[in-house]
Amino acid sequence: MAAKTLFDKIWEAHVVKPVEGGQDVLYIDRHLIHEVTSPQAFDGLRQRGIPVFRPAQTIATADHNVPTLHQHLPIVEPLSRFQVDKLTENCREFGIELYGLGHAWQGIVHVIGPELGITQPGMTIVCGDSHTSTHGAFGTIAFGIGTSQVEQVLATQCLLQKKPKRMRITVDGTLASGVTAKDIILHIIAQLSAAGATGYFVEYAGSAIRALSMEGRMTICNMSIEMGARGGLIAPDEVTFEYVRNREFAPKGSDWEKALQYWQTLHSDPDAVFDQEYYIQAEDIAPMVTYGTNPGMGIPVDGAIPQVSAEGGASFEKSLEYMGFAPGEKMLGKTVDYVFIGSCTNSRIEDLRLAAAYVKGKYKAPNVRAMVVPGSKQVEQQAKAEGLDRIFAEAGFEFREPGCSACLAMNEDKVPAGKYCVSTSNRNFEGRQGPGARTILAGPLMAAAAAIAGKIVDVRA
Amino acid sequence: MQKFTQLTSTIVPLPNEDVDTDQIIPARFLKATTRDGFGENLFRDWRFHPDGSPKQDFVLNNPTHGGAVLAAGRNFGCGSSREHAAWALYDYGFRVVVSSFFADIFRGNALNNGLLPLQVSPAFLHQIFTAVAQDPTTVLSVDLEQQIVRIGADGPQEQFDIDPFRKVCMLNGYDDIDYLLSMKEEIEDFEQAAQP
Ligand code: SF4
Numbered sequence: 176m177a178a179k180t181l182f183d184k185i186w187e188a189h190v191v192k193p194v195e196g197g198q199d200v201l202y203i204d205r206h207l208i209h210e211v212t213s214p215q216a217f218d219g220l221r222q223r224g225i226p227v228f229r230p231a232q233t234i235a236t237a238d239h240n241v242p243t244l245h246q247h248l249p250i251v252e253p254l255s256r257f258q259v260d261k262l263t264e265n266c267r268e269f270g271i272e273l274y275g276l277g278h279a280w281q282g283i284v285h286v287i288g289p290e291l292g293i294t295q296p297g298m299t300i301v302c303g304d305s306h307t308s309t310h311g312a313f314g315t316i317a318f319g320i321g322t323s324q325v326e327q328v329l330a331t332q333c334l335l336q337k338k339p340k341r342m343r344i345t346v347d348g349t350l351a352s353g354v355t356a357k358d359i360i361l362h363i364i365a366q367l368s369a370a371g372a373t374g375y376f377v378e379y380a381g382s383a384i385r386a387l388s389m390e391g392r393m394t395i396c397n398m399s400i401e402m403g404a405r406g407g408l409i410a411p412d413e414v415t416f417e418y419v420r421n422r423e424f425a426p427k428g429s430d431w432e433k434a435l436q437y438w439q440t441l442h443s444d445p446d447a448v449f450d451q452e453y454y455i456q457a458e459d460i461a462p463m464v465t466y467g468t469n470p471g472m473g474i475p476v477d478g479a480i481p482q483v484s485a486e487g488g489a490s491f492e493k494s495l496e497y498m499g500f501a502p503g504e505k506m507l508g509k510t511v512d513y514v515f516i517g518s519c520t521n522s523r524i525e526d527l528r529l530a531a532a533y534v535k536g537k538y539k540a541p542n543v544r545a546m547v548v549p550g551s552k553q554v555e556q557q558a559k560a561e562g563l564d565r566i567f568a569e570a571g572f573e574f575r576e577p578g579c580s581a582c583l584a585m586n587e588d589k590v591p592a593g594k595y596c597v598s599t600s601n602r603n604f605e606g607r608q609g610p611g612a613r614t615i616l617a618g619p620l621m622a623a624a625a626a627i628a629g630k631i632v633d634v635r636a
Numbered sequence: 637m638q639k640f641t642q643l644t645s646t647i648v649p650l651p652n653e654d655v656d657t658d659q660i661i662p663a664r665f666l667k668a669t670t671r672d673g674f675g676e677n678l679f680r681d682w683r684f685h686p687d688g689s690p691k692q693d694f695v696l697n698n699p700t701h702g703g704a705v706l707a708a709g710r711n712f713g714c715g716s717s718r719e720h721a722a723w724a725l726y727d728y729g730f731r732v733v734v735s736s737f738f739a740d741i742f743r744g745n746a747l748n749n750g751l752l753p754l755q756v757s758p759a760f761l762h763q764i765f766t767a768v769a770q771d772p773t774t775v776l777s778v779d780l781e782q783q784i785v786r787i788g789a790d791g792p793q794e795q796f797d798i799d800p801f802r803k804v805c806m807l808n809g810y811d812d813i814d815y816l817l818s819m820k821e822e823i824e825d826f827e828q829a830a831q832p
Contacts, residue, residue, distance in 0.1 A: 211718075218669075254667035321741060323749065324812075337799060605658070
């Protein structure tokens with residue numbers, strides 16, 4: 176039998192039928208939906224007069240549009256309220272489980288899937304959201320889809336997909352102190368550029384990846400899309416199995432044993448061939464920050480903004496102009512107005528612990544507004560149980576309720592025009608955190624440090 | 637979905653690279669629950685000042701340029717998976733986006749909505765920008781059946797690639813969903829077989 180990659184194994188197990196012209200009909204095990212990219216899909220079903228094919232394999236939550244304060248009250252903003260209500264109606268009409276506002280399991284779709292044990296190794300998972308790649312941390316083929324495809328999956332539990340090419344990125348060695356999973360992925364994207372992995376599905380491997388917790392692995396896979404990859408995945412191991420074990424929807428008893436047996440086969444064969452391979456040494460990775468308007472524009476925190484981009488051109492200049500930075504400048508010491516700790520990249524309990532441990536006993540700089548937005552109701556409860564909410568409050572940080580929040584600024588959590596925000600989210604696009612907002616991406620530790628210092632600092636110093 | 641066979645149109649040049657879907661349609665305009673009307677907010681923050689007045693230097697506000705073809709720099713449509721980006725471009729009146737490179741999800745979304753993501757070589761894209769800069773009335777002719785794109789009446793032309801299945805869908809205006817719905821039985825058989 177020919178050697179196979181992990182990706183091949185999972186993909187092949189889900190091909191219902193190959194179609195002429197190079198597409199496969201791919202079976203989808205779990206479909207996650209949220210309020211923003213689903214209403215038009217449900218309308219499509221209604222127009223066709225067809226039901227949801229496998230409602231039990233579909234899970235819904237409200238996250239993108241929800242306020243992060245006073246979630247027990249009706250949503251004030253009428254359009255947001257309408258969209259969230261629409262999701263509730265659609266789920267009721269089509270028989271889909273909804274963990275909406277007020278539910279103990281509500282949260283960012285990519286945070287709740289894993290924490291509820293819905294996400295399991297070997298599965299195919301899709302969602303109308305590009306950061307579905309997060310779930311790949313469990314050895315899962317997970318990717319974002321458009322609304323037409325949401326409709327297809329609702330109607331048939333399948334998608335027509337062309338198999339992507341395979342890439343492996345191996346990170347070996349030991350991370351320096353103060354360097355986190357977020358820095359690994361920002362480093363990788365800076366190396367490969369914002370389009371460097373387009374057309375590929377990426378497997379992350381190597382001792383530095385193995386050494387990460389599930390939270391860290393999710394942070395890495397989450398940002399695969401930021402270099403153009405359809406998704407990223409990591410072979411499941413003991414860390415994965417321990418994380419999944421006993422979670423709400425994880426298999427139990429003899430089902431668990433059977434599942435585990437299968438999951439243990441989920442790794443790339445030793446002589447499997449990848450279309451593209453990269454090797455990175457963990458010791459070379461420094462705490463990272465971005466200086467531009469795509470996630471590929473990242474540098475070590477003590478580095479200087481390049482003179483010209485690798486690709487050169489007007490887009491680079493436009494980007495720096497938007498950010499108010501000049502080529503050759505240092506990022507260290509740059510003033511910060513906002514700090515956002517949250518998003519599906521870095522809003523899990525481990526992220527909050529890391530930030531809380533840093534800010535404990537300190538107080539934020541007077542020029543900074545700092546927000547901590549937990550990824551889910553469960554993360555929020557856990558943080559409170561550990562007293563992290565108090566640590567944040569005593570440090571002058573706002574500890575809010577779960578949602579996407581300032582990651583995409585669809586609700587009222589926005590960064591004003593021209594202001595700088597150090598954000599643990601995944602996108603620094605123009606206007607992403609509000610019209611005119613200037614985003615500097617970093618990990619939770621660097622973000623916490625920036626809030627205390629009121630400027631960009633090196634956590635290693 | 638509307639059929640697409642061929643088109644000849646003037647070109648709107650947008651040489652920016654890495655145009656992400658947050659620029660094409662910012663998140664705050666994603667609150668609608670239908671597919672219509674997104675064209676109004678296409679490139680909202682590049683097109684309008686915060687007070688709603690047009691930014692004169694943005695190409696969509698420049699009366700010299702117009703047409704159903706948008707020519708854009710490499711890695712067009714990166715970022716968020718929002719299909720609203722394809723809806724906004726289509727609703728505004730674009731039928732073809734030409735670039736030297738498209739982000740994956742955007743490409744799929746465009747194809748599912750009758751908007752042709754036409755990938756050309758970097759050199760050909762450069763020729764398009766040069767031709768439009770010299771003469772804004774330059775047209776681009778796209779023939780999907782033949783997979784040929786040509787600049788001007790008798791200018792340079794290039795063969796382009798498209799997945800054969802997608803081509804048939806575009807030419808006939810088929811959605812994937814029709815195809816998948818016709819496979820219900822095979823899907824059920826697959827489910828049965830996959831049960832341990
Ligand atoms: S947190 Fe941000 S990136 Fe993640 S799902 Fe929400 S909006 Fe998308």
